[in-house]
Structure formats: structure tokens, C-alpha cells
Amino acid sequence: MTTALLWGALAASSLLVGALLGVARTWPGRLVGLVLAFGGGALIASVSFELAEEGLQTGGPVPVAIGITLGAAAFAGGNAAIQALGARRHRGRTHEDEGGTGLAFGAFLDGIPEQAVLGIGLASGGGVSIALLVAVWISNLPESIGSASDMRRDGTTRRVILLLWTGVTAVCALATLGGYAVADISGDTGTSVINGFAAGALLVMLVDEMIPEARSKAGPAAGLATVVGFALAAGLSKLT
Secondary structure, eight states, rough: OOHHHHHHHHHHHHHHHHHHHHHHHOOOOOHHHHHHHHHHHHHHHHIIIIIIIIHHHHOHHHHHHHHHHHHHHHHHHHHHHHHHHHHHHHTOOOOOSOOOOHHHHHHHHHHHHHHHHHHHHHHTTTOOOOHHHHHHHHHHHHHHHHHHHHHHHTOOOOOHHHHHHHHHHHHHHHHHHHHHHHHHHHHHHHHHHHHHHHHHHHHHIIIIHHHHHHHHHHTHHHHHHHHHHHHHHHHHHHHO
């Protein structure tokens, strides 16, 4: 379990790294968009070749379908609740002016299932998926950079920003440990449901958050960056 916690900490560390970068300076939106697009492409490959495929092989289509449905509903519902809360707290301000708290909660919502899958891989004896690890690490960066930059712009102190992202990082790292523990007692069916849950949550997050944001910030180059990220993660998935 110590190994699971260490790998989880490594995967989640980019959240804190991004927050540190976000408070250190202002980053060009185009660069953030390109990194976001690259990470999105890597996550699409991981959903396809790691989460859905392994879930089908482990427990069959029904547990995976149940997990995907639950994961999609959980992320969509949580995201809608966060946006509604943000609208009430910042009534009269534009979406861009709402600050980075929503992005932080978004990273929290999609970070837990994807990190749990790393723990599941360790518990099943399959080791760490390098493709998923790379995808998670890279996709976390623009979320935390963007959030920290927005919060800093709105007057939030560096101390508060870093405390927030330290907390998000810690919870996501612990999710790897949780995935390890659950997989150890849930069997193949439970593991497949968890794989599907992560896949469903990530798919909704990609379509609703990452891809539109990447296209908005990086323009037409976002498509090419997405393909590069997909190709890299797909290649890594076949090497592990």
C-alpha cells in the first residue's frame, strides 16, 4: 500500500506544481490551451486503451456500462452543482471572472476516479499504467495553472491558493490508496465498475471542460496537440 501511495503522490504532484507555476507568473492562454489539448488527447487514449478495455477484459460489458453511467452522472451532477454555487456567489460577473475555485473543484472531481484506477492496477498485480500516469500528470497542469492564475488575479493570497491546492493534491493522492484497498476486496466485477466509473467521469469532463477550453485558448492548433497527446499515450499503453 505504501507503493500505491507513492505512485499516487507522483501522479497528483502536478496539481501542486501547476499551482506553484500559476502564482509565480502569468502564463499565455495559448500555451495553457496547448497543454490542455495535449493532456486531453492523452486522456482519450487512456480511457480507450486502459480504462474501458481493461474493464471489459476483467469483468465484462455490464459492470463497465454501469460504472460509466455512474461516473458520467456523478461528474455532470457535481459540476452542475459547483457552477450553480459559483453563479450565486458571483452574481453579475462573467464566467471568466468567477475565479479559479470551480477549476479546483473540477480537478478534485475528476482526479479521484482517475487516481483510484492507478491503485486498482497495482492491487491487481498489473503494475502502474505509464500511459495513464503520463495522461493524468499532464492534464492536471493546465487545470491548476489556470485556477491559481485566476484566483491570484481576483486577489486571493498565495498562501490560500497553495493551501487549497495542497489539499486537493493530498486527497487525490489518497484516492490511489483507496483504489488499491477497494480493488483488493471487491473482485473483478467491482474493479470493472470502478474502471468504468473513471472512464465515464473523464469522458464528461473532456467534452464539457477540457476540450472546449483548449479550443478557446489555443485555437485551431488545439486539434493537432490533442492528436499528439493521443498518439503518445496510445503508444505508451502498448509498451506497458
